[in-house]
Amino acid sequence: MTAPGAASASGIELRHLRAFAAVARRRSFTQAAEELLITQPALSRTVAQLEAALGVRLLERSSRHVALTDTGSEFLVHVERALAAFDTALAAARHEATLRLGFSWLLPDPWAQRAIARFERATGAQVELVRCDDPLDALDREGVDVALVRGGRPLGPAVRTVHLYDEQRVAVRAREDATKASESAADALRWRDAREWTLVVNTASGTTGPWCWPDGDGPRRYVETANFDEWLESVAAGRGLGIVPDVAERRIHHPALRFLPLTGAPPSPVRLAWRPEANTGSTLLRRFLDAALDATATCNDAGQA
Structure with missing residues (x-):
């Protein structure tokens, strides 16, 4: 006793x-x-x-x-x-250890490649890339260890984040859009004209939606989609305009889409998110965050982020 x-x-x-x-x-x-x-x-x-x-x-x-x-x-x-x-x-x-990185669409380049390579060289572990419609939901379900999150949407007190860098926004619309002649004819768009848009929103992981205009100055009409593929095809079908980070213009080649400059738009932050209670003392997560920030610094020095 x-x-x-x-x-x-x-x-x-x-x-x-x-x-x-x-x-x-x-x-x-x-x-x-x-x-x-x-x-x-x-x-x-x-x-x-x-x-x-x-x-x-x-x-x-x-x-x-x-x-x-x-x-x-x-x-x-x-x-x-x-x-x-x-x-x-x-x-x-550690040669069998993995860290699961969740993302919804288009990992940023060359940041992702550099961060993953740095981490794997330093630890001997591997990064498992997990494509999911909603990385935050996967984080909640412990389906991933860390999630790449785009946009400035509030994530709640249970999630910790680290800011990597900002991406610029561009507009995208259908090449053949007979429903909105004024939008179709424009060669560029202005953020201040948002109230006139019909905006297609990816509610699960999109970067631009009602939360970007807290004072109610945003578009008066929204078309909601549940993931990136639905968002892409809804824009291509002429349901409305899309707003997306400029990485999409370099990497998406869709014959029914046209990208347009967007002036006056705030940048879109890129963050890594994790749940502290699921990762207390996690050496792999700390090492990945270090590698991610080192890769960000390298990209900034080279003017690539």
Whole structure:
């Protein structure tokens, strides 16, 4: 029988050890939370759970600094050994490890190729590319580990994101559009004329929709579609105008479509999104985010992003 107040390791998990080690190494809950890709309150709870399970205080906290107790210093030595052994075991199996990247259409180039190559060279793991109509839904269902998300739509508090870069928007319409003569005749469009458009919207993963005009200044008519292919063919069928990042103009070759310049449009952000609670302490996710940001910097330096 365990005596009252005695420590029990039954509730201690690997995430507790990683959380404690990160705080001890950084001497900061804020910096440790950024490293672990979780919120600071969640990190504080995790460390508190560890201390409660052990029945000892590992860290001294104040408003200005974080310091190890004597017990914490001794415990850290063993924790780092344990984590190192665990990471070594992971490395031995890493040639079979995968990170699932969800996307809805047209991964950005050359960013995607560079990010994937950097990650796979650095880790020995592989990126599994998962095409899905709604990457955020796949993220919620844990069908992917990280999702590439375009557009500025709010994603909710349960999802963390990192901004990669911005894409410019262009307009696209059917080459033969007999229903909207004024739109068909235009050689360019202006964002400020949005109220006159009939806009085709991909509600699952589109970059341009009602959320882009929070003050109600957007198009008065919308045609909703459920995925990229439906959006593409609806525009080609003359159901209305489409607005899309300019990567589409380079990569989509559809004989029924014509791309037009769009002046005054705000840029469309490209982000990576993940769920922290599903990836606490995930080495592969951290390494992929590092590779993604490095690839972004390289593309920016070369003027390709």
